[in-house]
Amino acid sequence: MTSDKHYECLVTVKTEFLPDQSDVQAGRYAFSYHVTITNTGSVAAQLISRHWVITDAEKQVQEVRGLGVVGEQPLLQPAAFFEYTSGTVLNTAVGTMHGSYQFTAVDGTQFDVSIPSFTLSMPRVLH
Secondary structure (H helix, E strand, O other): OOOOOOEEEEEEEEEOOHHHOOOOHHHHHEEEEEEEEEEOOOOEEEEEEEEEEEEEEEOOOEEEEOOEEEEEEOOEEEEEEEEEEEEEEEOOOOEEEEEEEEEEEEOEEEEEEEEEEEEOOOOOOOO
């Protein structure tokens, strides 16, 4: 017997350098990232936790784990989406982030959703 259930979410990210929250002379580069998570599966699922790997241009790595995102654990129905904006600070003008979200479907199935690597860059640093 095959299952018609499908567990999947699509993650898209847009980034922005925040000059008003940065101090370039002090080596503080602030970025925001706007995330859209769309349930592309066939079963409603709740985002339980997150895991981020943040790497600066000097290969310094920060790992961030925690419950939910921006204080929420959204329940996404099939085809529904959730958006949020958060931020991070790097010691370099360029860096990358990637990670995963951990979900639990309404039927109890747990699954991970990969967050593809994206670049954080101060304008006019990368060509």
